Amino acid sequence: MTAADSGTLDLLARILDGLPNLSGAACVGREVLFDPYDRDEPIDLAEYRHARALALCNECPVRSACAEHVHNQRGDTARRARRAVIGGRAPRLTQQKENP
Numbered sequence: 475m476t477a478a479d480s481g482t483l484d485l486l487a488r489i490l491d492g493l494p495n496l497s498g499a500a501c502v503g504r505e506v507l508f509d510p511y512d513r514d515e516p517i518d519l520a521e522y523r524h525a526r527a528l529a530l531c532n533e534c535p536v537r538s539a540c541a542e543h544v545h546n547q548r549g550d551t552a553r554r555a556r557r558a559v560i561g562g563r564a565p566r567l568t569q570q571k572e573n574p
Contacts, residue, residue, distance in 0.1 A: 494543045500534035501527070510557035511567050520567055527559035537562050 501508055507527040511520040531537055541561030544552075557565050 494536070494539040496536045496540055496543075499536050499540065500530040504530065508559040510554070510565065517567055524559050524564045524567070528562065528564055531559065531562040534562075 504527075507523045507530070509523070511517070511524075531540075534540070541563070544555045544561040544563075547555055559565070
């Protein structure tokens with residue numbers, strides 16, 4: 475391993491330090507179901523997507539760790555998380571539709 479490789483690995487370790495282990499998350503490969511409501515999307519389609527996402531969350535082996543991680547977020551990250559299905563929680567779509 476070169477010094478550059480070692481530096482890259484050290485950087486990645488610092489970035490990932492403190493993040494939960496979400497291996498085995500039910501959402502992997504299905505991210506589009508969890509995405510925030512898009513104003514160009516029919517609301518009933520967004521509600522359907524989010525219902526499917528919540529069903530996956532309810533069966534997810536890492537739901538608690540995910541929910542705890544999201545709960546600890548602040549600023550822009552927290553605002554984005556409130557607009558998506560994450561950690562077993564879904565946004566209120568009517569509020570998003572009225573308030574950008």
